[in-house]
Amino acid sequence: MIDDSILPESDTGALIDVDNVSMVLNGQCILQDINVQITRGQTVAVIGESGCGKTVFMKTLVGLLNPTRGRVRFDGQSLGQMSQGELTATRRRFGFVFQNAALFDSMTIYENVAFPLRQEKVQPPESDVRNRVMRHLAEVGLPTSAAAKRPAELSGGMRKRVGLARALILKPELVVYDEPTTGLDPIMSDVINELILDTRRRYPVTSIVVTHDMHTARKVSDRVLMFFPRWRLEPDDSQILFDGPPSELENAPDRRVRQFVRGEAGERLDEMTRQVDSISG
Numbered sequence: 001m002i003d004d005s006i007l008p009e010s011d012t013g014a015l016i017d018v019d020n021v022s023m024v025l026n027g028q029c030i031l032q033d034i035n036v037q038i039t040r041g042q043t044v045a046v047i048g049e050s051g052c053g054k055t056v057f058m059k060t061l062v063g064l065l066n067p068t069r070g071r072v073r074f075d076g077q078s079l080g081q082m083s084q085g086e087l088t089a090t091r092r093r094f095g096f097v098f099q100n101a102a103l104f105d106s107m108t109i110y111e112n113v114a115f116p117l118r119q120e121k122v123q124p125p126e127s128d129v130r131n132r133v134m135r136h137l138a139e140v141g142l143p144t145s146a147a148a149k150r151p152a153e154l155s156g157g158m159r160k161r162v163g164l165a166r167a168l169i170l171k172p173e174l175v176v177y178d179e180p181t182t183g184l185d186p187i188m189s190d191v192i193n194e195l196i197l198d199t200r201r202r203y204p205v206t207s208i209v210v211t212h213d214m215h216t217a218r219k220v221s222d223r224v225l226m227f228f229p230r231w232r233l234e235p236d237d238s239q240i241l242f243d244g245p246p247s248e249l250e251n252a253p254d255r256r257v258r259q260f261v262r263g264e265a266g267e268r269l270d271e272m273t274r275q276v277d278s279i280s281g
C-alpha cells in the first residue's frame with residue numbers, strides 16, 4: 001500500500017472524496033482507478049451485477065477496507081491517515097443498515113435500538129434514552145409494544161425497520177444501506193424506500209444505498225453509480241459505466257447499462273454458456 005500522506009492535498013469540498021482508489025484482493029483487481037465525489041445530502045444508489053465490487057466499494061468508503069492505492073477522504077480527512085481512535089470517532093458519524101438487520105438476538109428491540117447510545121463516552125440519562133428509542137421506533141412505524149420483544153419475534157420487514165431505527169439514533173451524517181429491501185415483499189420494500197426518503201426529508205443526511213432493486217434505486221436516489229466487473233473490461237475502460245440521475249438510466253448511452261436496468265441478460269447469457277462449454281470440455 002502506498003503512503004497517501006505523500007499525495008497532494010486538494011480538498012474538493014465533497015463529504016466523501018474517493019480519489020483514484022484501486023483495490024486488489026487475493027491477487028484479483030476488484031476496483032481500479034475509482035474517482036467519485038459525493039456531496040452532503042446526496043442519496044447515491046450503487047448498482048451493478050453480482051460480484052462487480054459494490055460491497056468492496058462501500059466498505060472502502062467507510063474505512064472497513066483500506067484501498068491498495070489511492071485514498072478516501074471523509075469531510076476533508078483521509079481515512080487512511082487516521083489513528084484507530086480517530087477512525088472510531090469518524091465511524092460514529094456513520095450509520096449502517098445491514099442486509100440482514102444484524103440485530104443482537106439476545107437483546108430486546110429496545111436494547112438493540114439503544115445500543116449506540118450505550119457506547120457513548122458520556123451516558124445519557126435513561127429517560128433520555130427511552131425518549132429517543134421510542135421516538136425512533138415510532139418514526140419507522142413500529143408500535144410501542146415492539147420494544148419489549150426480541151428480534152426472533154418480529155417479521156423480516158420489522159427487523160429491517162429496527163435496524164434503520166438503530167442506525168439513525170445518533171443522527172449520522174452518512175447512512176450506508178446494504179441491500180435494504182432484499183428478501184422483502186413489494187409492499188414492505190416500498191415501506192423501507194419511503195423510510196429512506198423520509199429520513200432525508202427530516203435532516204440533510206448523505207446516503208449510500210447498495211442495491212439490486214431497481215425500483216429502490218429509482219425511487220430513493222438522486223444519483224446512481226453503476227459498476228461493472230473489472231475483469232470483464234478492457235484495461236482503459238472506466239469501471240463506472242453510469243454516473244447520473246436515475247431518470248437517465250433507461251436511455252443511458254452504454255448498452256450494458258440499459259440491459260442491466262431492464263433486466264436483460266443479452267450477451268451475458270452467451271458468455272456464461274461459453275464458459276460452461278469450455279469447463280465441460
Ligand SMILES: Nc1ncnc2c1ncn2[C@@H]1O[C@H](COP(=O)(O)OP(=O)(O)OP(=O)(O)O)[C@@H](O)[C@H]1O
Binds near residue numbers: 026030048053057
Ligand atoms: N475480503 C475479501 N477478500 C477477498 N476477496 C473478496 C473479499 N471481499 C470481496 N471479495 C471479492 O471481490 C469481488 C467483489 O465482491 P463484492 O462483494 O464487492 O461484490 P458485489 O458487487 O457486492 O456482489 P453482490 O451483489 O453479489 O453482493 C468478488 O469476486 C469477491 O469474491
